[in-house]
Amino acid sequence: MALDDHNVIPFAAPHDGGDDPAFEARLKRALAVPVPAGLDERVLLRQTTAARREAPRRFPGAWRAAAALALALGGAAFYLAAPKPAQALPELAVDHTLHHEPYATARTARVAPSQVRALFARGGVLLDEVPADVHYINLCDLGPDLSVHFVSRQPAGPVTLYYVPGRLESMRMDFRQDGFVGRSLPLARGALVMLAASDTDFDRLESTWRAALAVPPAG
Amino acid sequence: MASKQAQFDALVRATSGDLYRFGYWLCRSAALADDLVQETYLRAWRSLDDLRDTAAAKAWLVTILRREHARLFERKTPALESLEDRESPLPDDDGAVRAPDDESEDALLHRAIARLDRKYREPLLLQVLCGYTCEEIAAELGSTPQAVMTQLFRARQKLKVALAGDAAGDAHGTR
Numbered sequence: 001m002a003l004d005d006h007n008v009i010p011f012a013a014p015h016d017g018g019d020d021p022a023f024e025a026r027l028k029r030a031l032a033v034p035v036p037a038g039l040d041e042r043v044l045l046r047q048t049t050a051a052r053r054e055a056p057r058r059f060p061g062a063w064r065a066a067a068a069l070a071l072a073l074g075g076a077a078f079y080l081a082a083p084k085p086a087q088a089l090p091e092l093a094v095d096h097t098l099h100h101e102p103y104a105t106a107r108t109a110r111v112a113p114s115q116v117r118a119l120f121a122r123g124g125v126l127l128d129e130v131p132a133d134v135h136y137i138n139l140c141d142l143g144p145d146l147s148v149h150f151v152s153r154q155p156a157g158p159v160t161l162y163y164v165p166g167r168l169e170s171m172r173m174d175f176r177q178d179g180f181v182g183r184s185l186p187l188a189r190g191a192l193v194m195l196a197a198s199d200t201d202f203d204r205l206e207s208t209w210r211a212a213l214a215v216p217p218a219g
Numbered sequence: 220m221a222s223k224q225a226q227f228d229a230l231v232r233a234t235s236g237d238l239y240r241f242g243y244w245l246c247r248s249a250a251l252a253d254d255l256v257q258e259t260y261l262r263a264w265r266s267l268d269d270l271r272d273t274a275a276a277k278a279w280l281v282t283i284l285r286r287e288h289a290r291l292f293e294r295k296t297p298a299l300e301s302l303e304d305r306e307s308p309l310p311d312d313d314g315a316v317r318a319p320d321d322e323s324e325d326a327l328l329h330r331a332i333a334r335l336d337r338k339y340r341e342p343l344l345l346q347v348l349c350g351y352t353c354e355e356i357a358a359e360l361g362s363t364p365q366a367v368m369t370q371l372f373r374a375r376q377k378l379k380v381a382l383a384g385d386a387a388g389d390a391h392g393t394r
Contacts, residue, residue, distance in 0.1 A: 016346070016353065016371035023379065024347075030328040031348050033243055035236045036253060043231050043260045048224075050261055100224070 092142040093193040104136045105158040156200035165190040188213040259284040331381035339374035
């Protein structure tokens with residue numbers, strides 16, 4: 001009788017063969033191939049990008065009712081939705097750092113330059129040179145704006161940075177909020193915010209990223 | 220949304236390593252495994268509300284990954300299967316040969332695992348990498364526990380035979 005895998009091996013109790021501890025240890029070791037660096041970040045980047053694209057646009061319910069009423073009365077609606085007052089970038093950055101990604105500063109492994117460049121590119125920014133000391137990077141919403149959120153580990157401690165392409169900030173400002181020391185400034189065609197326990201590394205990081213950021217591609 | 224994202228972040232960080240390794244050995248390609256894992260988590264995100272028992276999250280992800288692999292494999296030519304017959308080290312999708320640094324015992328076993336027929340390789344991965352019982356493997360693969368046990372037994376036997384053959388080849392200088 002030809003054996004197939006759905007027949008029990010004759011004259012032998014069902015057995016999976018895993019009774020050789022030395023071999024099992026070798027097997028586990030061989031199966032434990034290295035996981036590519038930055039896999040988690042790439043997974044989360046892809047997911048957050050997709051989630052952003054798939055999120056439905058919402059209009060405040062009150063404004064929808066007002067527009068419907070105006071149309072029903074035959075009048076012209078003045079506006080369909082009032083723009084929300086712009087929230088200050090430092091506030092948004094501090095809130096995001098504290099409440100949305102508090103683990104971002106805990107990572108110690110560096111993100112590969114190719115991944116840093118790729119993620120900035122998805123945010124519409126070309127990097128001429130990629131600074132080497134990026135330990136975390138993600139695309140995140142800061143209010144209505146998409147930002148590149150990254151962490152640079154420095155001798156004085158981790159520095160959280162947000163580059164917001166297209167956000168026009170007229171002022172350069174140093175601030176303190178919720179235990180953070182921060183700096184917000186216009187940079188390239190966007191804005192950069194830095195947050196840390198101290199501003200020891202701010203000047204150097206500002207110079208580094210000013211050199212690294214290129215003009216975004218047209219279109 | 221913030222708590223859902225935080226839950227998903229934690230899920231990714233807790234499971235991506237094992238999921239990647241399972242995908243790697245399923246595809247026998249690092250690049251394809253990377254893509255497969257990303258697609259898996261994307262689908263998992265969209266269905267996260269369906270996950271009721273967080274203790275079963277890893278098994279849930281494995282099921283999604285296997286389905287994604289089946290979907291991807293249908294699009295891709297089955298050239299990877301020919302790797303079983305190859306003597307040279309396992310190449311990646313881009314053609315770069317990932318030769319082991321030396322012919323260590325682990326490298327020989329690595330090659331032998333890659334050459335296992337999928338019907339033996341997959342139950343072994345589910346058991347050793349993912350910690351499934353025979354009953355759980357049977358449920359995942361649509362088989363019976365007895366058949367799974369036979370496949371596991373044969374998988375191990377084939378690996379031991381392959382290692383013995385490699386060792387004999389080394390001893391006789393045929394490699």
